[in-house]
Amino acid sequence: MPELPEVEVIRRDLEREVVGRKIKKVDVGEMRAIRRHPNKKHFIGQLEGRKITRLERRGKYLLFTLDDGQTLVTHLGMSGQLLRATQSRAAVQKHTHVVLTFTQGGQLRFRDPRTFGEMFVVEDGGMDAVPEVAELGVDPLETPLSWEDFGRMLTARKVKLKPLLMDQKFLAGLGNIYSDEVLFTAGLAHDRHSDTLSTQEVRRLYRALVETIQDAVKYRGTTLDDNGYVDLGGTPGEFQGHLRVYGHEGDPCRRCRRPIMRRKTGGRSTYFCEACQV
DNA sequence: CGCGTCGCCTGTGGGC
DNA sequence: TGCCCACAGGCGACGC
Numbered sequence: 001m002p003e004l005p006e007v008e009v010i011r012r013d014l015e016r017e018v019v020g021r022k023i024k025k026v027d028v029g030e031m032r033a034i035r036r037h038p039n040k041k042h043f044i045g046q047l048e049g050r051k052i053t054r055l056e057r058r059g060k061y062l063l064f065t066l067d068d069g070q071t072l073v074t075h076l077g078m079s080g081q082l083l084r085a086t087q088s089r090a091a092v093q094k095h096t097h098v099v100l101t102f103t104q105g106g107q108l109r110f111r112d113p114r115t116f117g118e119m120f121v122v123e124d125g126g127m128d129a130v131p132e133v134a135e136l137g138v139d140p141l142e143t144p145l146s147w148e149d150f151g152r153m154l155t156a157r158k159v160k161l162k163p164l165l166m167d168q169k170f171l172a173g174l175g176n177i178y179s180d181e182v183l184f185t186a187g188l189a190h191d192r193h194s195d196t197l198s199t200q201e202v203r204r205l206y207r208a209l210v211e212t213i214q215d216a217v218k219y220r221g222t223t224l225d226d227n228g229y230v231d232l233g234g235t236p237g238e239f240q241g242h243l244r245v246y247g248h249e250g251d252p253c254r255r256c257r258r259p260i261m262r263r264k265t266g267g268r269s270t271y272f273c274e275a276c277q278v
Numbered sequence: 279c280g281c282g283t284c285g286c287c288t289g290t291g292g293g294c
Numbered sequence: 295t296g297c298c299c300a301c302a303g304g305c306g307a308c309g310c
Contacts, residue, residue: 003304077287078287079288112287113289177303266282267283
């Protein structure tokens with residue numbers, strides 16, 4: 001569930017909490033959490049003794065730069081959490097798959113019940129060989145982009161808006177929740193084709209995109225009822241109270257009071273207002 | 279190539 | 295009270 005805003009909140013927390021720390025020991029439970037590595041030893045060996053020098057985010061990927069030029073890449077998938085433990089002896093939660101213990105004490109723990117998330121180490125200069133990261137599209141928080149540029153990107157494609165917004169190669173960071181929210185705010189239907197937007201609609205979409213993401217970061221992300229997303233300290237976000245359509249089937253639309261609709265496509269839900277989104 | 283669907287995975291909750 | 299199953303969805307794979 002973590003999308004761009006949640007990952008950005010975690011990145012900021014990590015920047016403050018783990019940059020400058022040296023990894024003393026690495027423990028791996030579930031092999032699936034580091035499935036790109038041949039074995040645990042391989043993963044552990046690349047991390048022990050290394051210092052974390054920088055923390056970046058690209059879309060939903062977190063990149064920990066290490067002092068030897070390697071990068072620890074983390075993707076939280078659907079249910080992944082990074083949790084900071086100041087005391088190593090603090091109780092370890094179920095589904096904790098990777099634990100980094102720092103020389104100065106304390107730990108960073110990767111927990112992920114549904115195991116869609118993963119961690120892997122990429123050698124210096126090796127990121128081009130990781131297509132999921134290398135081929136990521138524009139990051140709406142990092143890349144300064146004019147709405148005119150965005151419009152040109154949209155017209156270059158002739159596909160439905162929602163799948164396009166969620167296409168990580170086109171735009172990095174949006175998932176199901178924020179794409180629905182952005183489209184509602186922009187007043188655009190999920191199945192509108194990207195090459196049919198007027199100048200005004202392009203501007204509305206771009207503005208809705210930037211505003212929604214900035215707002216969500218400001219409120220420290222969206223934590224749904226399942227408590228799937230929490231920050232480094234284990235605290236839930238507060239943007240769920242600001243969602244206008246996601247999870248609001250049947251509730252009156254904020255704009256026109258007609259009920260919010262839910263449509264299922266391929267097992268996924270799309271929430272929208274039939275009247276306000278055209 | 280675009281697009282829809284499926285499988286991976288576990289916790290939760292509604293229905294019976 | 296307990297069992298079953300739908301549901302949650304990021305993302306790669308696959309088929310048309």
